[in-house]
Amino acid sequence: MLELTTRIDSDYQVKEGEIHDTLTLPYELRIRGRLKATTDKGHAVGLFLDRGPVMRHGDLLKASSGEIIQVCAADEPVTTAYIENGLPLGRLCYHLGNRHVTLALGSDDDGRYWVRFPPDYVLEELAELLGATLIHHEAPFDPESGAYAQAGREHSHDHNHEHHSHGHSHDSHSHSHNNLTEGHSDNDGHHHAH
Numbered sequence: 001m002l003e004l005t006t007r008i009d010s011d012y013q014v015k016e017g018e019i020h021d022t023l024t025l026p027y028e029l030r031i032r033g034r035l036k037a038t039t040d041k042g043h044a045v046g047l048f049l050d051r052g053p054v055m056r057h058g059d060l061l062k063a064s065s066g067e068i069i070q071v072c073a074a075d076e077p078v079t080t081a082y083i084e085n086g087l088p089l090g091r092l093c094y095h096l097g098n099r100h101v102t103l104a105l106g107s108d109d110d111g112r113y114w115v116r117f118p119p120d121y122v123l124e125e126l127a128e129l130l131g132a133t134l135i136h137h138e139a140p141f142d143p144e145s146g147a148y149a150q151a152g153r154e155h156s157h158d159h160n161h162e163h164h165s166h167g168h169s170h171d172s173h174s175h176s177h178n179n180l181t182e183g184h185s186d187n188d189g190h191h192h193a194h
Contacts, residue, residue: 008060020067073140081132
């Protein structure tokens, strides 16, 4: 079994024939640092990576024995929302982002922009209300990593829970961030840095 222990820096220039194999995984497995899997050529591998960064499509991993494996995003069930470029696209991204969901953004060869997310009827209804046309299909899901991850640091709130694993919805808070007359002040240690 190949032990994949090192993430290769994205600036690394791959030489011809240097990639030993590819490892195609859905998003839910690319967020893990510990995993047993089988490469696309049938080699058993074990991932022993640092926790935190999501494996992106095209990322390179190095085995303790020196082999380089390239990560590929697997096709999986997704909802892709198409909407007019400009303000409608920005509004769609804003409202979906406020729901703390993981989103992939991209464009087709014809220049049409899209927003992609795992199937979810609530999000789909919201997207349609904002004017999006939805397509349900299988495609790679390689979501945005966010500005904090791109800067090489984890994003967390001051009140010690990770951004992607809220145990509550901001829609159901018993207070309003804008109403300071009900005994809630901005200095009570409960801050949201959005």
